[in-house]
Structures are given as C-alpha cells and as structure tokens.
Amino acid sequence: MSHIMVIGAGITGITTAYELLELGYQVTILDKNLYPAMETSFANGGQLSACNAEVWNQKATVLKGIKWMTQKDAPLLLNPSFDLHKYAWLIEFMGNIKHYEANTQKTVRLALLARKRLFEIAQKENIQFDLEKRGILHFYHNQQDYDVAIRVNDLLCKGGLERHAVTNEEIHSIEPSLTGEYYGGFYCPDDATGDIHKYTTHLAQVVAHKGGKFLYGVEVEDLNLDHSTEQVSAKYRACDPKNKDIPDGFIQADAIVICGGVESYHLAKQAGDRVNVYPVKGYSITVQLNDEHSQQHAPWVSLLDESAKIVTSRLGRDRLRIAGTAEFNGYNRDIRIDRIQPLVHWVNRNFDISTEHCVPWAGLRPMMPNMMPVVRQGKHPRVFYNTGHGHLGWTLSAATAAMISLEISQKIAA
Structure with a gap:
C-alpha cells in the first residue's frame, strides 16, 4: 500500500x-x-460561500488599500514597512488584475463543487458542526456600492451561482434581526454556514x-x-x-x-x-449569546456587509461569529484591540444583542497573488x-x- x-x-x-x-x-x-x-481553521467567518468567490484583483482594491493605510480601523490595512516578500507579492497581485473575471468564474464553479462534496462527506460520516442551510445575504448602504455589486453579481451568476437582488424590505423579511436601513442587497439561498473547527x-x-x-x-x-x-x-x-x-x-x-x-x-x-503564499491576517469575534434576549435577536441567516467587509455566522443557539478585515503585516499573529473593536461596534449598530461576552481571535489567510x-x-x-x-x-x-x-x-x- x-x-x-x-x-x-x-x-x-x-x-x-x-x-x-x-x-x-x-x-x-x-x-x-x-x-x-x-x-x-480555528475561528474563521464560518461561511461556505460560493457567493463570496469574487477574487480581489481589482484596481479599486489597490486604491482603497492606499487610501486606508492611515486608518487603523479600515477593512484593509497595509503595513508600509519594507518587506521583499510582501511587495513582490503585491506587484504580482496587480499583474493578475487582467485575470479578474476568468478567475472569479473559476472560483465560483470550484466553490459549487466543493459545497456539494462537503455536504456529502458530512452526511456520510455524520459530522455535526452547527450547519445552517439558510443562505447568505449581502447588503449595501448606498447606490454607488450597489451599482458595483450588480456587475459582480452578473459575473458570479455566469459562473453558475444562483443569487438574486433583494430590496430593503426583503432584506428585513429574510433576516428580521437587522435593525438598520439598507439601500439593497443580494441573496444566495443555497450557501451555508458552520463551525469550521468542529x-x-x-x-x-x-x-x-x-x-x-x-x-x-x-x-x-x-x-x-x-x-x-x-x-x-x-x-x-x-x-x-x-x-x-x-x-x-x-x-x-x-x-x-x-x-x-x-x-x-x-x-x-x-x-x-x-x-x-503570503499571510493576510483576518480577525473574528465570537459573541456568547448568554441571555435569552440575545439568542432571540441574533441573526440566523448569514450576512455580509459589503461596505464594512464583515460577515456573520450563527453557530448554534448560543454563539454568533463575526469576522472581517484584511491586514498585510507579515506573520504577526497578535490580536489588536483597534482591529477587534470595529467588529464589536458593527454588531452593536446592526443588532439588538449583548456584546458583553466576546472571544477575539486572529488568523493568517494563506493567499496567492492571483x-x-x-x-x-x-x-x-x-x-x-x-x-x-x-x-x-x-x-x-x-x-x-x-x-x-x-x-x-x-x-x-x-
């Protein structure tokens, strides 16, 4: 053998x-x-998200990264200190902008195959991991971001994804726990969430x-x-x-x-x-839903706030995972309070739940330039x-x- x-x-x-x-x-x-x-694989965002298959290789991503360099709470943060690996990676990243559409569609198709296979394995081996097949809801705060998202949605759907536009009223109908008002969104009913560590x-x-x-x-x-x-x-x-x-x-x-x-x-x-591969740090918090009010008012449908680049996943009755941010800072695994606090503030803005008990985490995503x-x-x-x-x-x-x-x-x- x-x-x-x-x-x-x-x-x-x-x-x-x-x-x-x-x-x-x-x-x-x-x-x-x-x-x-x-x-x-310890405490990521929890999304099995074919709807999030868009690759990041766009000029807009580079421009936003430069703009946000001085903002400690920005969704994307680049440490400007010189590191040959980092800057060589970024140059190669920009060289792949021309492959944005093709790679996005390839990723969608791969994600759809993976979703099917993961469900097969979980069923065959009886793996319990707080799986929720309630879809993923993306929402937008203004017309400018939403108009960009329309073009992205068309590209994702060409790759085989089932995803449709929803109004502010439909957003609240799909996930009633949201307390804000939104310009519009997109809903992918077949995506799911779960606890990757479990x-x-x-x-x-x-x-x-x-x-x-x-x-x-x-x-x-x-x-x-x-x-x-x-x-x-x-x-x-x-x-x-x-x-x-x-x-x-x-x-x-x-x-x-x-x-x-x-x-x-x-x-x-x-x-x-x-x-x-370059390490791109991401952060998450796991809100412990210790009281009945928080359990009833926390979302069950997985969410993605495109403006803040923050995602949510409900992990059973008493946990809510919130994750986001991208930090180019080498192999540093430190959990920074100035990167965690925006996640807590975001929860308080969008839901009527207690954030008294939050467990912070940081992990390094292994990213290729393409x-x-x-x-x-x-x-x-x-x-x-x-x-x-x-x-x-x-x-x-x-x-x-x-x-x-x-x-x-x-x-x-x-």
Missing part, C-alpha cells in the same frame, strides 16, 4: 487525508500544533478511525527529495524542545502533499518550488500541493482535496 505524507492538519490537510484514505492510500499527517484545526476536528477523528496516523507538535526541518528513488522523506523535530514526549524523527513516504497554510511558502522552497488555490504537482514527481486558498479555504477545500487526491491516484498506485 502506497504511503502519502500530508503536511498540515487544517481544513485542507484533513480533507485531503480523508480523500486519500477513501482511495486506498496509507496516510500520515504532520502538524506543528498539538491538535487539528488550531490556526486558520467540522475539521470531527473529520480528523474519522481519518484516525479509517487508519490515518497523526504526528502532532512537530515541525518539518528538512525534505529529502532524491530524484533517483521512488520515495521521499522528511526530517522533523518537536516544536517545543522542552516536550520530551515528542522525539525528533524521520519519516519516509511515497509522496508528500503540502497543505501547510501560510507555511507552504517555506515548505515549497525546501522542495525547490515557488508557491508565493487569489487562486495551488492544486498541482511540484517539480519533483512525488511532491504535491493543496494550499493557498486565501479567505475561501472552508469554501473550496472539499473540491481541491478531491482534485489533488485524484491527481495523485493517476500517478502513484494505491
């Missing part, structure tokens, strides 16, 4: 491991954390039950990719030198799949490949990639995991 090594136990790594096991491979998953889904951890349990092996708390120190052999290997060490329960080690496999999130940039370098995931073989015939999903890892992972697993099966017998 062929042995595949998967680096990364986030949503893409765990889903990839699952699909490989379904095809008959032996799988070992390595991750630097002690548990699955502890980084970008889903990934439960799927990891399924992977273990099916025979998948896990090495937690380890960091890949070196990849040995001898082209003369049909095997690859990795040298790893404990992330915490004080943890004597995790010895340094060496693992051989017939292939490696790199699903390392923002670390994929460095792992690809070890493999002799260029995977230009906003498209990397799902391909590397230069070495035994190295593969499933990474770089950006803000759509939860949305796209089920499709890309199936795609890379199929590619491996065509080149390496199970």
